[in-house]
Amino acid sequence: MHLLRHAVAGGLAALVALSGAAALAGAATTGPTVDQSPLLWATINICDTAKHPDTIGIRASMPGSGKKAEKMYMRFQVQYFRASTQTWAPTDATVDSGFQSVGSALFRRRESGWNFSITPPPAGQTYRLRGIVSFEWRIGKKVVRKAQKRTHSGHKGTFGADPKTASAAECIIKP
Template identity: 40%
Template sequence: MKRATAIGLGVVAAVAVAPAGAAKPQAWATVNICDTPGHPNQMGVRANMPGNGKRQKMYMRFRAQFFSADGKWEDVKGPGLSRWIYAGSARLANRQAGYTFSFSPPSRSTRFVLRGLVAFEYREKKKGERERVVRRFRKNTKGGYPLARGGDPPGYSNGVCEIRP
């Protein structure tokens, strides 16, 4: 795991404001790419962040974690953490953003079991003040989000990713 490298794909998609009476968008995180022929030794993490209608900015930060031999989730060191990615205005109903992590191939007798952890922040800046965080929370990746954009294959959504030699 120490030789992991990351490629950031801070792709962000906007979603229009939801009509009144529509279901309230929820925050989620999912693995949308996992060691495919088009993305060998890579894990893509995609997340959705609901807007709140306020004059705030939404940010996400993506972290890769691996399942250790002791049966615990641990952070991938080095490039297993993205920069903070601006997802858009909180005035919109919701926004998606994603990040793709690349790993050195595992040895023949090893496999990597990975997941993502996404940190979400709402930030605001009042006149004459610095930008400040007004709300933060985290979500682990889970499956079952077929509307996650950028999947390989399209519509792919899972909670974990297993990279094999």
């Protein structure tokens, strides 16, 4: 399924929004794992609006480790709901940002986003979409930890949201 007209980075100038410059202390043995961290999330913050027609925007956050040598990366992908099999399926490679550097893991958390411009469906049809974000923490080229989240609601006021309160698990694109 070829959905993409073109991908637009979620604003390199706004690529990294820091929520505090305080670095994390070393990994605590009693602290939450990366997968359990409330700082690890993904949401849809743009879905086919007047300002962003035929666009799905995905925003995500990942916790830093407090380790200066580690760098953090995010990969944004779109899946569509295949009604015939009642399953979620990957779209083609054009709706995949590839891994994008979001900076040092020294900081408490990093946020980033990616917008995908979707070719509208034929008349009478809709596309039901969701986002998948893969997270990696690396030292050099070595991946030292990774996680993955699918989009969900509950993150009102995310940077670049349209409207400002947008936060959803899924996006419906109509002709």
